[in-house]
Amino acid sequence: MSEVKSIAVLTSGGDSQGMNAAVRAVVRSAIFHGIDVYGVQRGYQGLLNNDLRPMDLRSVGDIIQRGGTVLQTARCKEFMTAEGQQRGADILRERGIDGLVVIGGDGSYQGANKLSKLGIKTMGLPGTIDNDIPFTDFTIGFDTAVSIVVDAINKLRDTMTSHERSSIVEVMGRHCGDIALYAGLASGAETILVPEVPFDLAEVSTRMAENFRAGKRHSIIVVAEGAASGQDIADAITKNNGIEPRVTVLGHIQRGGTPTHNDRILASRLGDFAVRKLIEGDSAKSCGIIKGELVATDIDMVVSTKKSFNMDMYDLALRLSQ
Ligand code: ADP
Ligand code: F6P
Numbered sequence: 001m002s003e004v005k006s007i008a009v010l011t012s013g014g015d016s017q018g019m020n021a022a023v024r025a026v027v028r029s030a031i032f033h034g035i036d037v038y039g040v041q042r043g044y045q046g047l048l049n050n051d052l053r054p055m056d057l058r059s060v061g062d063i064i065q066r067g068g069t070v071l072q073t074a075r076c077k078e079f080m081t082a083e084g085q086q087r088g089a090d091i092l093r094e095r096g097i098d099g100l101v102v103i104g105g106d107g108s109y110q111g112a113n114k115l116s117k118l119g120i121k122t123m124g125l126p127g128t129i130d131n132d133i134p135f136t137d138f139t140i141g142f143d144t145a146v147s148i149v150v151d152a153i154n155k156l157r158d159t160m161t162s163h164e165r166s167s168i169v170e171v172m173g174r175h176c177g178d179i180a181l182y183a184g185l186a187s188g189a190e191t192i193l194v195p196e197v198p199f200d201l202a203e204v205s206t207r208m209a210e211n212f213r214a215g216k217r218h219s220i221i222v223v224a225e226g227a228a229s230g231q232d233i234a235d236a237i238t239k240n241n242g243i244e245p246r247v248t249v250l251g252h253i254q255r256g257g258t259p260t261h262n263d264r265i266l267a268s269r270l271g272d273f274a275v276r277k278l279i280e281g282d283s284a285k286s287c288g289i290i291k292g293e294l295v296a297t298d299i300d301m302v303v304s305t306k307k308s309f310n311m312d313m314y315d316l317a318l319r320l321s322q
Contacts, residue, residue, distance in 0.1 A: 016141025025271025136288025170230030205240035
């Protein structure tokens with residue numbers, strides 16, 4: 001018999017598509033195993049406000065296909081303090097809650113880790129479009145964000161080709177270039193600029209001018225926001241070769257919309273896995289999928305490791321974009 005009788009779930013930090021599918025999986029899996037489950041509204045802020053409500057099977061109906069998060073999300077300064085974390089743990093204990101599933105990014109994981117050190121069993125699910133959490137091949141929301149960028153580039157390509165223009169598409173990713181890398185490869189971009197790889201704008205400008213001379217009818221550069229701003233790249237190119245690229249900043253559009261089937265499946269598998277790990281008595285783990293297999297890794301390890309950049313894929317994108 002499991003000692004876990006009651007758990008809670010929250011979403012925290014930047015939202016991502018598939019968070020709802022993860023919440024649904026946590027709630028339905030918990031109920032399946034005879035465990036009471038509470039939803040915390042607005043992340044750690046809601047926890048400190050004691051804003052918890054019981055979730056039943058119907059409370060997560062009709063959400064698997066929705067972007068955003070029905071639990072809403074927040075950034076909470078008070079929870080960064082030791083007092084805030086202690087109060088959070090006390091509130092959970094007073095409510096009789098044995099375990100907490102935290103769906104969010106790196107910062108949210110740190111919060112979960114702190115709670116676990118105060119005796120609350122915690123599980124982290126990687127919910128962020130950035131794909132910057134190690135020990136999982138993909139984070140929940142990344143696949144949808146990449147699809148949105150690819151769709152946007154397809155549209156830009158039409159008008160850029162008509163006018164024989166160059167397009168610069170700035171995508172999200174402050175420290176991680178994965179959205180730029182995957183979307184750039186999938187859309188045949190000539191140049192992909194990411195924070196992980198140094199670049200030379202004089203070389204980018206020369207290559208663009210040569211490509212146009214060699215008969216290319218458009219040129220697409222995908223730049224991660226953490227590498228440079230799209231407008232700065234455009235200005236440098238104009239200065240170097242006289243070409244005036246058009247800049248598109250996709251912004252928060254990348255964080256909305258219906259999740260892809262990949263994100264829904266990832267979220268469903270991870271949500272159920274987190275509940276099963278809590279039932280087994282496990283705590284302070286990040287749930288992930290590596291090469292198709294479910295894995296639970298110590299959050300301590302996850303937050304102190306930088307996700308490695310896929311240079312093979314980056315080189316492939318370069319080879320294929322000639
Ligand atoms: P993300 O989870 O997407 O990385 P943030 O970094 O904004 O987003 O973190 C979300 C929330 O997690 C913060 O507002 C804060 O409440 C909590 N948090 C972040 N870092 C820590 C930390 N070191 N200790 C405790 N809580 C933290
Ligand atoms: O971490 C996810 C992310 O979407 C980043 O890619 C982006 O830089 C950031 O969040 C934007 O956050 P905010 O919600 O503060 O606009």
